[in-house]
Amino acid sequence: MGAIMWRRQLSVGQPSIDEDHKHLIEYLNQLDEALTAQVYLPRRVAAILIRLLEYTREHFAREEKIMESVRYPRLAEHRRQHAEGVRAITELSNAFTREPSRENAERIYSFTAEWLVQHIIMQDTQITPYVRGVWL
Ligand SMILES: [Fe+2]
Numbered sequence: 399m400g401a402i403m404w405r406r407q408l409s410v411g412q413p414s415i416d417e418d419h420k421h422l423i424e425y426l427n428q429l430d431e432a433l434t435a436q437v438y439l440p441r442r443v444a445a446i447l448i449r450l451l452e453y454t455r456e457h458f459a460r461e462e463k464i465m466e467s468v469r470y471p472r473l474a475e476h477r478r479q480h481a482e483g484v485r486a487i488t489e490l491s492n493a494f495t496r497e498p499s500r501e502n503a504e505r506i507y508s509f510t511a512e513w514l515v516q517h518i519i520m521q522d523t524q525i526t527p528y529v530r531g532v533w534l
Pocket of ligand 1: 480517521
């Protein structure tokens with residue numbers, strides 16, 4: 399594990415989407431910090447998880463709205479990927495609620511960090527040609 403650093407490769411080229419992604423990374427880094435702390439505090443992890451999940455859902459809705467407004471042609475497929483991401487993260491987070499162990503929290507961190515970075519690089523950046531120079 400280690401902090402995720404924002405880098406140019408992650409830029410979608412649309413300021414509010416990029417800002418949202420930076421916030422999501424910030425939540426993931428908070429989770430990483432809580433997991434690498436000397437003393438493991440399940441309640442601290444749970445509080446971060448709630449914010450991370452809420453923010454992820456809000457962010458996906460915002461991103462989809464922007465994609466709609468520029469008539470992004472692969473929106474339906476993108477929506478499916480968001481829904482699948484939320485489903486997988488929610489499932490892991492339910493497992494953590496049932497058993498708030500460090501291992502279960504680490505599973506959420508590794509999955510979400512990997513999924514999010516891949517999703518941004520491989521999928522979100524595909525909208526760059528549609529949003530570049532567009533004021534939203
Ligand atoms: Fe996305």
